[in-house]
């Protein structure tokens with residue numbers, strides 16, 4: 001069983017990834033931590049509670065503090081045209097959900113849970129990397145106690161999606177992402193190089209709803225706005241960014257990775273760009289030296305990934 005803390009900004013593709021984690025038989029979802037990104041942290045937390053209630057998820061929800069790692073960065077803009085005013089596709093999510101939030105801030109929840117389960121917890125982070133960076137700042141020793149970190153974010157050999165240089169999750173808190181990439185733990189980065197190739201068509205989503213029933217129907221309702229938005233980039237379907245990171249956990253053989261130290265640019269026109277120094281390539285001494293070798297996904301078996309995703313989302317409650 002893979003013990004997972006899911007750090008997320010629901011968010012439409014986040015919602016799909018959450019249902020995947022909840023329904024996969026080899027995954028034990030032990031915590032959900034929220035971060036700003038697709039909406040404010042108040043909204044993403046409310047959405048996490050909403051999905052927890054609708055899908056009968058038992059994992060506790062702990063709220064991020066809504067701040068970027070560098071206090072000079074002030075998160076203000078939310079991508080309402082992609083994820084909706086409510087962050088979940090304008091389905092009129094209730095204003096408040098009558099479920100408790102864990103009393104600890106997200107980064108403290110991560111520290112405590114990792115320390116209670118040394119060597120066992122996988123962190124899957126599919127929003128800004130703020131909570132992970134704050135956890136490392138408060139307790140750097142947890143790096144050695146985490147089993148692995150899987151991130152949705154970044155763009156290595158392809159353009160970004162928020163600027164030509166940067167992907168949104170990294171661009172929203174580059175200082176945090178650099179802390180996470182350079183810490184002495186095992187990081188796999190599932191970025192736009194592979195996620196932009198992974199498109200769930202409306203037809204496949206409809207099939208999932210037919211087999212999966214009410215849970216899948218809610219997912220489909222949430223996803224329509226996002227599919228309409230992505231129509232300008234891909235043909236009639238949704239790019240399943242965050243699910244790709246979750247699938248890497250259970251089926252890493254469906255991905256090709258490249259190893260090497262990863263840094264994140266902070267400031268300037270390439271703010272938020274992810275750059276890897278591939279292992280084995282020699283350069284003069286520089287900013288990538290003496291850092292842990294991390295793993296950037298550069299290839300994906302999209303058909304197999306989509307089949308596994310569809311099969312898992314189709315499991316009836």
Ligand code: BDR
Nearest residue numbers: 011013014126168169241
């Ligand atoms: C990432 O940004 C968010 O909008 C999505 O949920 C995903 O995590 C894609 O760049």
Ligand code: CA
Nearest residue numbers: 011014126127
């Ligand atoms: Ca996300």
